[in-house]
Structure formats: C-alpha cells, structure tokens
Amino acid sequence: MTQEDEAGLGLRERKKRETRVALSRATIALCVRRGWDDVTVEDIAAAANVSVRTFRNYFSGKAEAIADGHLERMTRIADSLRAREADEPLWDSIVHAVLARFVPRDESGAEAPPDQRWADGLRLMLAEPALQGEVAKANAAAQEALTLAIAERTGTDPARDVYPRLVAAVVGAGSAVAVEYCLRADPPASLEPVLREVFDRLAAGLPTP
Amino acid sequence: MTQEDEAGLGLRERKKRETRVALSRATIALCVRRGWDDVTVEDIAAAANVSVRTFRNYFSGKAEAIADGHLERMTRIADSLRAREADEPLWDSIVHAVLARFVPRDESGAEAPPDQRWADGLRLMLAEPALQGEVAKANAAAQEALTLAIAERTGTDPARDVYPRLVAAVVGAGSAVAVEYCLRADPPASLEPVLREVFDRLAAGLPTP
C-alpha cells in the first residue's frame, strides 16, 4: 500500500487539503456545467464557501485548480515507483507504478471506482485550448519527481546523466498519450491494455509497425 | 534546402510576420534585461512601435510571445521530416529532421549562427516557473503536426493507431530533454552529440545503463 490520503497529519494540514480539493472540485463541476468562460473565480469561491482571495492563495487561476487532481496523480507515480522491489527490472516497475496510479485496485481484484474529478478535469482540459497548456505543465512538473525516483533506482546522477531525465520524460509522454487516446476514443477504451501496449513498444525501441 | 523564411508571400503576410517576430524579440529582450514581472505589455508594444491592442491580436500574453520562436522551431520538425526520402529508415529520418532544425547547417559545413532569440527565450522559460507551462504547451502543439507527418510516413492512421502519436510524443520529449540538458549544463554542452545519444537510447528501448 502506498499511504492513506489523510494519515497522521495535523488538523491544519487536513483542513488545507480539504479546501484545496473542494476548490478544485467546485471549479471542475462549475466548468462542466456552464462552460469554461462562463465561470468566474467569484462563483468558485462562493461554491466552496471561501473568499475569492483565499482561492487565489491556493491556485493562480481556474486552470491550475482544474489541473490539480491530474498533477497530484502524476506526481505520485514516483512514490509508487519507489515502493517497488529494487531488484525488479526497471521497466516492469515502471509499468506497475503507472498502472497503480491510473487503474488502482483494492486488494481483492477489480479496480476501485473511477475518479470522477480526474476524468472530468481531463476531459475539460483536452477540450478547451486554454487548458491544454495546463496539462502539459502538470506533466512537466511531475517529471521532476519521477526523474529523482528513477535516478535513485538506477544509480544514475540526475544532475550529470541524461538517462534519468530521458526515461522520466518518456514515461510521462507515453502515459499522456495512452490517457488521451482512451479519453478521446469514441467507445471509451479501457486504459490498461493501451498503457501496456505503449510501454511494450517503448521497451522495443518503437520499431515501425 | 527547406524554404526561405520569406518566400513568395504577399506584402501583407510579410509584414505580419515582421511585427510578430519584432514583438517576440522585444518581449524577450525586455524580459532578459529587466526580469519577467517588471515588463508590461505596454512596454513591449512601445518597443515594437505598435499599440497594446495589436500586441494582443498576435499573442494572448507575454508568455506566448516568448515561446513563439520555440513553437515555430518545433513545428517545423514535421516539415523537415516530410522532406526526407521515404525509403530511409524512420529513425534515421527523425534524427536528421530534428538536427536540421536544432543545428542548422548551410551547404558548406559548419552550423549557421545560433539563434539568439531562441536561446534567450528558452533560458527565460526554464528559469521562470510562470513560463514553464508555455514551453510544454508549445511542445504539445508541435506534437500534433509531427503526429501527422509520422502517420503519413509510416502508413498508420493518426485517428485509430496509437503508434504515430506515441512516436511524436517521444520525439518531442527526447528533444526537450536534450535541449534543456545542454542549456542548463554549466559549461554549455553542444547539442548534436546529446541529441544523438538520446535517440540512440530511444531506439534501443531505453535499457538501464
């Protein structure tokens, strides 16, 4: 297991996290209902019972609030990677780590309920051009954490070697392609096989099919 | 050769391109000199001899103006790829296409003068967090064009196959890693060997070193 969402954190941290998620949720919900440009920060703050000023203490704008869930998910791939056995082949670990975050399972078997905030947020971000930069930004930010985890795992130096950065970037790019592909597919495709195909191709050096 | 920057375009198109580049240049120059948040759109417009409103007809904000050079360079990789012989192995074509854009050479041999706007702009974007999203956005946008070129080349379908999107994303990610690595390196490293290393590793399936 990785860690409960709210473990032994102080009251303060818990409340902060609560309002953060509430704001993100409210932003997504309002934008889904009324469309991107018909939602003001004021509406969002009202829906989450905080002041406008507080919203802006958490997020720099609507876009960041929407991308927050995605950012967190991407960032935690690094945690999942660290949790794998160190002697497992690197790419096996990576596939498991990514799947653990994107298709989470409880101990029994089938996957946990899909995260509505994440899916709605992503759909918004893919549809609205003003938001596409924000997905990319979240991916880039998460890459940093992943780079460190990979460097640690492979005994490379994130400051001097290209390898860990390259792998992190490729994993991020591959995951993004898989997720977007499934989200855009007309009969929504399931994520796991697509992710596996992507990583198989990557490990094979992307030969022309 | 690929194409002159200003070929048989009408006067109108040439002027538009001129002001566009002038605005981008002015933005970068001012931001290098005075720092990101001490530059207003008004300053930029004044420096380029246009009205503020005109600036905003070209770019949605300072960030986009700075990223413009990078976006164009990335987008044209697709053009370079189309210009290669169709029977060359795909990855050879890709390496050549990327190098053609990043380390351009005239017919004689050694490379053309480095593009100052591009380098300065990238340095700004890597330094300023508010701009990192913009690089990522430009990369993502260029990816679309590259996807089409790769699909065409490999006879795959960009709408149904994951392959062309995946290759485009990986090429973009790899190039970004190489460029950032060289730009951050303390004694500035030269781009070509790093790019070759990156693509060698990619074609080999990124084995742990």
Add this chain to the structure above:
DNA sequence: GGAAATCTTGCCTGATCGGCAATATTTGCC
C-alpha cells in the same frame, strides 16, 4: 494557558483580457 506561527479575509491598485466599432492598409479585379 499563552505566545508564535500561519491561514483566512477584505481592501486596494495596477495589469490583463477581450468585444466593439472606427480607421487604415493590402489585395484582387476591372
């Protein structure tokens, strides 16, 4: 229990954003 740290909030000023209509420039056709 009380001091220190920090989160929330309102207020305020300057900058950004984008629609609209008037004006100026280019283009294409005669």
Add this chain to the structure above:
DNA sequence: GGCAAATATTGCCGATCAGGCAAGATTTCC
C-alpha cells in the same frame, strides 16, 4: 489607375485577474 472586398491596426471600455498589505481568526507547540 481605380474601386470594392478583405483584413489589420487602433482606441475605448468594462470585467476580470493579480498580488501586496494588514487585521482578525485558528492551530500548533511548549
């Protein structure tokens, strides 16, 4: 050359965003 259509530039304006500052409320730590 001249005219009409298409398109670019510009100023104006209201709405929104952006972020510094200080007062008040809440949590933490001793």
